[in-house]
Amino acid sequence: MIQLSLADVAEAVGGELTAGGGAITGKVTVDSRTVAPGDLFVAVPGERVDGSDFLRAAADAGAVAALTTRPDPALPCVVVDEPVAALGRLAAAVHTRLAGAGGARGHRLVTIGITGSSGKTSTKDLLGQVLATAGATVSPPGSYNNDIGLPLTVLDADGDTRFLVLEMGSRGPGHIARLCRVARPDVGVVLNVGSAHLGEFGSADGIAVAKGELVAALPAEGTAVLNADDPRVVGMAPRTRARVVTTGRSVGAEVRAEDVVLDEAGRAGFTLVTGGARAAVGLQVVGEHQVANALSAAGAALAAGMTPEDVATALSAAVPRSRWRMEVTRREDGVTVVNDAYNANPESMRAALAALAGLPARRRVAVLGGMAELGPGAADEHERLGRDAVAAGVDLVVAVGPDAVGIADGALAAGAGRGEGGDQGAVRVPDRAAARELLTEVLVPGDVVLVKASRSYGLEVLAADLLAAGAGT
Numbered sequence: 408m409i410q411l412s413l414a415d416v417a418e419a420v421g422g423e424l425t426a427g428g429g430a431i432t433g434k435v436t437v438d439s440r441t442v443a444p445g446d447l448f449v450a451v452p453g454e455r456v457d458g459s460d461f462l463r464a465a466a467d468a469g470a471v472a473a474l475t476t477r478p479d480p481a482l483p484c485v486v487v488d489e490p491v492a493a494l495g496r497l498a499a500a501v502h503t504r505l506a507g508a509g510g511a512r513g514h515r516l517v518t519i520g521i522t523g524s525s526g527k528t529s530t531k532d533l534l535g536q537v538l539a540t541a542g543a544t545v546s547p548p549g550s551y552n553n554d555i556g557l558p559l560t561v562l563d564a565d566g567d568t569r570f571l572v573l574e575m576g577s578r579g580p581g582h583i584a585r586l587c588r589v590a591r592p593d594v595g596v597v598l599n600v601g602s603a604h605l606g607e608f609g610s611a612d613g614i615a616v617a618k619g620e621l622v623a624a625l626p627a628e629g630t631a632v633l634n635a636d637d638p639r640v641v642g643m644a645p646r647t648r649a650r651v652v653t654t655g656r657s658v659g660a661e662v663r664a665e666d667v668v669l670d671e672a673g674r675a676g677f678t679l680v681t682g683g684a685r686a687a688v689g690l691q692v693v694g695e696h697q698v699a700n701a702l703s704a705a706g707a708a709l710a711a712g713m714t715p716e717d718v719a720t721a722l723s724a725a726v727p728r729s730r731w732r733m734e735v736t737r738r739e740d741g742v743t744v745v746n747d748a749y750n751a752n753p754e755s756m757r758a759a760l761a762a763l764a765g766l767p768a769r770r771r772v773a774v775l776g777g778m779a780e781l782g783p784g785a786a787d788e789h790e791r792l793g794r795d796a797v798a799a800g801v802d803l804v805v806a807v808g809p810d811a812v813g814i815a816d817g818a819l820a821a822g823a824g825r826g827e828g829g830d831q832g833a834v835r836v837p838d839r840a841a842a843r844e845l846l847t848e849v850l851v852p853g854d855v856v857l858v859k860a861s862r863s864y865g866l867e868v869l870a871a872d873l874l875a876a877g878a879g880t
């Protein structure tokens with residue numbers, strides 16, 4: 408991060424500095440447990456804990472100052488009404504400085520924002536690795552896509568940074584517009600419009616309006632990278648002043664994939680076609696849905712100035728970076744566990760089922776939990792998912808927990824057996840422990856087991872248990 412004095416911080420956020428001068432020599436953090444000497448600690452009021460209760464702990468750990476609503480004599484404090492909003496203002500000030508700078512080092516920071524219902528983190532991880540081959544890149548870990556994670560990512564950038572990759576999540580109308588005011592992207596990537604958080608938006612068109620805030624925020628000299636295969640995404644083109652680049656499998660897409668094939672491990676290979684150029688790509692990440700993510704990443708990297716050949720080479724070298732997304736692990740006993748338990752919505756469930764279908768297996772098992780936040784259509788969506796699982800060739804559907812009951816019902820309605828003996832068909836289990844017990848009993852070498860649910864169900868624990876169970880055999 409760039410050098411900031413406490414006076415700079417106070418000025419940027421419009422807060423009152425209680426004491427002392429000095430400067431931030433470390434980083435900015437919201438977690439008192441990770442404070443290191445020289446850090447600025449942002450005391451975020453949370454649902455369960457209030458960061459301002461930890462000012463003393465932060466001071467003891469070496470924080471030079473805190474951004475807080477309630478100052479403490481233990482350390483210099485910048486006092487503000489809303490620490491999260493203040494964090495955004497601080498990041499905005501830093502971003503403005505970096506985006507305008509260039510000059511001295513002969514380059515200007517290029518900021519890329521990524522949004523969509525599914526695949527933001529996967530695309531961010533691909534793009535981060537691709538751009539890193541062309542210049543110093545800041546790309547956040549995991550899913551830093553909200554009012555806290557995004558400013559923290561911006562604050563990681565400094566004068567050497569060439570490319571800043573930002574994941575932008577949307578929890579409601581105006582949210583992405585607000586994130587774009589913290590750091591206005593030069594390149595905006597929209598992946599897809601699905602039903603994630605449908606409950607909060609009311610309709611898919613409502614989601615499209617909110618995601619479109621990204622392209623609406625782009626400057627005229629910027630680039631909007633739009634997925635040509637999703638009508639709601641290409642439909643955003645009129646909302647931007649920026650140049651539009653389309654990506655996808657559609658023949659008309661300007662950056663497209665031809666000759667897509669999946670290897671034995673479910674990884675896609677394809678020819679990247681753009682302008683007159685053709686270059687071979689062999690992805691390391693699993694699932695055909697990654698082709699769309701790779702094309703979106705390619706569109707952004709090309710907009711940032713890379714050549715098609717360099718993009719293809721870098722995409723082929725990119726590895727999975729964030730946990731619990733299509734992590735394919737083979738146990739010693741020959742059972743393969745696919746941990747895609749990071750999150751779930753109807754589209755990502757289908758992508759994962761398609762990936763499961765593409766993996767060679769003696770038997771395909773889908774251990775599925777609920778999909779949260781779908782609003783009034785939730786029951787139908789779960790039932791439809793169960794039907795689709797059967798249609799995708801899943802041999803055994805294990806629906807975990809009360810919210811997943813509809814998945815089993817759908818699978819049964821689509822002709823799955825009742826799973827007596829628990830080795831095929833569709834079964835319901837009340838919780839993770841029961842799922843583990845059942846699976847321990849029925850899994851045999853050659854089985855491939857997909858584990859997936861919305862975040863709140865914590866099925867990654869089950870996936871880890873399944874792997875641990877196989878380690879000793």
Ligand SMILES: Nc1ncnc2c1ncn2[C@@H]1O[C@H](COP(=O)(O)OP(=O)(O)O)[C@@H](O)[C@H]1O
Nearest residue numbers: 524525526527528529696732747754755758759
């Ligand atoms: N382009 C895509 N289309 C549909 N589903 C996808 C896509 N990319 C990823 N997924 C699925 O969504 C899940 C979450 O992916 P992730 O990249 O973490 O998305 P996000 O950050 O948008 O939540 C993955 O585990 C995978 O099952």
Ligand SMILES: [Mg+2]
Nearest residue numbers: 527528550552
């Ligand atoms: Mg994410």
